[in-house]
Amino acid sequence: MLKLQNISKHYDNKVVLEDISLDIQAGEIVSLLGPSGSGKTTLLNIILGLAKMEQGQIIFNDQDLSNVSMKKRGFNIVFQDYALFPNLNAYENIVYGLKNKKGLTSEHEVQEYIEFLELKPHLTKKIGALSGGQKQRVALARTLVMKPKLLLLDEPLSALDGIIKESIKARIKSIAREYKLTTIIVTHDPEEALTLSDKILIINQGHIAQFGTPQEIIQQPSNDFVKEFILGQLQVKRENIYNLFGEHYA
Ligand SMILES: Nc1ncnc2c1ncn2[C@@H]1O[C@H](COP(=O)(O)OP(=O)(O)OP(=O)(O)O)[C@@H](O)[C@H]1O
Ligand SMILES: [Mg+2]
Numbered sequence: 001m002l003k004l005q006n007i008s009k010h011y012d013n014k015v016v017l018e019d020i021s022l023d024i025q026a027g028e029i030v031s032l033l034g035p036s037g038s039g040k041t042t043l044l045n046i047i048l049g050l051a052k053m054e055q056g057q058i059i060f061n062d063q064d065l066s067n068v069s070m071k072k073r074g075f076n077i078v079f080q081d082y083a084l085f086p087n088l089n090a091y092e093n094i095v096y097g098l099k100n101k102k103g104l105t106s107e108h109e110v111q112e113y114i115e116f117l118e119l120k121p122h123l124t125k126k127i128g129a130l131s132g133g134q135k136q137r138v139a140l141a142r143t144l145v146m147k148p149k150l151l152l153l154d155e156p157l158s159a160l161d162g163i164i165k166e167s168i169k170a171r172i173k174s175i176a177r178e179y180k181l182t183t184i185i186v187t188h189d190p191e192e193a194l195t196l197s198d199k200i201l202i203i204n205q206g207h208i209a210q211f212g213t214p215q216e217i218i219q220q221p222s223n224d225f226v227k228e229f230i231l232g233q234l235q236v237k238r239e240n241i242y243n244l245f246g247e248h249y250a
Pocket of ligand 2: 040041042186
């Protein structure tokens with residue numbers, strides 16, 4: 001469905017991504033996981049069409065999009081800082097992108113997304129009056145009404161914690177399933193990646209350290225970096241992971 005082939009990118013003289021190849025199936029949730037500065041946002045922006053790559057190809061449903069503009073690709077992103085308009089209320093933010101896209105999404109459908117994300121009580125509030133989780137849901141609704149062919153999320157959970165984090169996580173999962181929407185999520189938190197995604201791409205300094213299902217990564221980490229980055233950070237969260245993978249995670 002989405003194929004990345006041999007993507008490379010450098011800024012100035014510094015290699016940021018080197019020879020990234022990846023195959024993502026329709027409807028899958030894929031996490032891009034790695035430490036700060038490893039190239040996750042850059043890869044997401046290249047897929048979106050916001051950043052240029054020096055080498056490689058992006059194939060989407062057998063069509064080569066490598067030189068196709070961001071607008072024509074029809075993907076959509078939720079930025080880490082939400083990028084909502086503070087002078088508009090929640091509802092105005094949600095439908096903002098539809099102004100020049102008459103007929104793309106009916107008011108009835110907009111209301112469905114609003115209900116799905118439980119935003120009804122907040123529609124007339126200004127962005128500044130919303131909590132982090134509410135802003136995140138507005139940002140998700142604003143993106144979903146544009147009916148993206150691919151949903152890209154840059155650290156959607158990092159500003160949230162506790163119950164709110166779990167509830168947004170569950171929503172992202174059900175959006176991907178309900179709308180059969182292929183979703184790529186950037187995160188630096190191994191637990192988040194393991195509990196949220198069908199597949200995980202672990203990036204280390206612009207290289208692929210491993211690409212596989214959470215189970216494969218837990219059971220067969222392919223090198224020391226994966227072992228240390230994933231398992232090291234997980235020691236403190238053993239219990240959660242144990243609940244997911246049982247005796248395989250010892
Ligand atoms: N516009 C830019 N100009 C120059 N260098 C850049 C630019 N954008 C990113 N970089 C560099 O590219 C590397 C990868 O950055 P990127 O933002 O993709 O990392 P990341 O994995 O998303 O990190 P984080 O977890 O901190 O968000 C970093 O070394 C960064 O300094
Ligand atoms: Mg980033």
